[in-house]
Amino acid sequence: MRLNEWFLKETQALAPQLSAFRRDFHTNAETGWLEMRTASKIARHLTELGYTVLVGREVCREEDRMGVPPEEVLREHAEWAKTHGADPEFLDQVKDGFTGVIGIVHGAQDGPVYGMRFDIDALGVTESCEKSHFPAREDFSSVNPGCMHACGHDGHAAIGLGVAEILMRHRDQWNGTVKLIFQPAEEGVRGAKSIVGAGHLDDVEILLGSHVAAMPEDEICDLIPGAGGSLATTKLDAVFHGQAAHAGGSPESGKNAMLAMATAILNLQAIPRHSGGATRINVGRAEAGTGRNVIPDYARLELEIRGETSELNDYMEAYARRIVKAAAEMHDCTLDLQVMGAAGSLESSPELMQAIQKVAPACGLKVSKELRAVSHGSEDFAYMMNCVQAHGGQASFMQLTVPTAGPAHSPTFDFDERALVNGVRAFAGFLLFGGAR
Ligand SMILES: [Zn+2]
Numbered sequence: 001m002r003l004n005e006w007f008l009k010e011t012q013a014l015a016p017q018l019s020a021f022r023r024d025f026h027t028n029a030e031t032g033w034l035e036m037r038t039a040s041k042i043a044r045h046l047t048e049l050g051y052t053v054l055v056g057r058e059v060c061r062e063e064d065r066m067g068v069p070p071e072e073v074l075r076e077h078a079e080w081a082k083t084h085g086a087d088p089e090f091l092d093q094v095k096d097g098f099t100g101v102i103g104i105v106h107g108a109q110d111g112p113v114y115g116m117r118f119d120i121d122a123l124g125v126t127e128s129c130e131k132s133h134f135p136a137r138e139d140f141s142s143v144n145p146g147c148m149h150a151c152g153h154d155g156h157a158a159i160g161l162g163v164a165e166i167l168m169r170h171r172d173q174w175n176g177t178v179k180l181i182f183q184p185a186e187e188g189v190r191g192a193k194s195i196v197g198a199g200h201l202d203d204v205e206i207l208l209g210s211h212v213a214a215m216p217e218d219e220i221c222d223l224i225p226g227a228g229g230s231l232a233t234t235k236l237d238a239v240f241h242g243q244a245a246h247a248g249g250s251p252e253s254g255k256n257a258m259l260a261m262a263t264a265i266l267n268l269q270a271i272p273r274h275s276g277g278a279t280r281i282n283v284g285r286a287e288a289g290t291g292r293n294v295i296p297d298y299a300r301l302e303l304e305i306r307g308e309t310s311e312l313n314d315y316m317e318a319y320a321r322r323i324v325k326a327a328a329e330m331h332d333c334t335l336d337l338q339v340m341g342a343a344g345s346l347e348s349s350p351e352l353m354q355a356i357q358k359v360a361p362a363c364g365l366k367v368s369k370e371l372r373a374v375s376h377g378s379e380d381f382a383y384m385m386n387c388v389q390a391h392g393g394q395a396s397f398m399q400l401t402v403p404t405a406g407p408a409h410s411p412t413f414d415f416d417e418r419a420l421v422n423g424v425r426a427f428a429g430f431l432l433f434g435g436a437r
Pocket of ligand 1: 151186211
């Protein structure tokens, strides 16, 4: 196969800049809906490159945002972003928790509409300061306490900016329209729905996303063209409101929210399994009560449900909703049930995986033997993929395989920065060398 020499050289030359972007985002890690500094920097860079840039409320539909932090947290973090180098003009547009950015560019002639998605949020993890941890050793650890890029989205954001650079520079060499979608709040599967809800995926015919991933045990490769088998999931918060009363003097006049909660917990874990496939349920956090001699008037649960398919997840969710509702009623409490995050299962389109497999070697990428990685978590890129596939388009979730350190979502997670150049090659190479044409 003839290698596209100029492309390999140009993408390799981007390496120092990509790593600088990645390290800057890593240092200034921001969690979901608070990616104010990150989003403002991305918007500024895309504007300078000449993209048509959508920011803030244009990108995320307000009603479809899930798990947005309380107002005072948003306000406080906007101050943090301001003193940590956020772009003032764009900060103003994203500061209310509308932290998505889309860059649009047209190629030489009319053609398909491509969507390329890059998630940008960090996690509520305190980063390791051990010198064995690469970011600590190289002095780009997070300066935002309790907040860390422990899943590689700092790299994803950097890859998006690299792709932006190459596609703009060579816009005379490809046809169609590209939307570069920088998505907030992937963690907790909270952000993608709001971008789909705003209609940005409605005209997308070919959709690509990626994630950095640990190298498979039995093979050295740079890219797995697709993924499937991720679990559909729903994250719920259930708040029970009762009536406080003196536990000795008049317990009968109380309404015990803690009892309602406890009844709910035991029954949630006891939902019968489904013959149609794997399901999961977990109540991960519970709080209730104010003191030993007071009938608890308040209780709160954080739970999540998962299913091998969206239908299995729906079965679990309907059952769980019935249980918390009935448990509240049993003890004469009221219930406030909120969806904090949700995603369907995802499955890469076979034709698109094959097209990626075909074009990637000429872009300097060694493709895995298996076309499709099996995912065991949940990923809200599913919202976008399902939307595109539902109207007849093709979508794939590529895996950028590199050596990694520490488990994902842990204080010592890190990935080999080779993933950055590889990521740019995978996205930009697909467009330039005609994977889908
Ligand atoms: Zn991730």
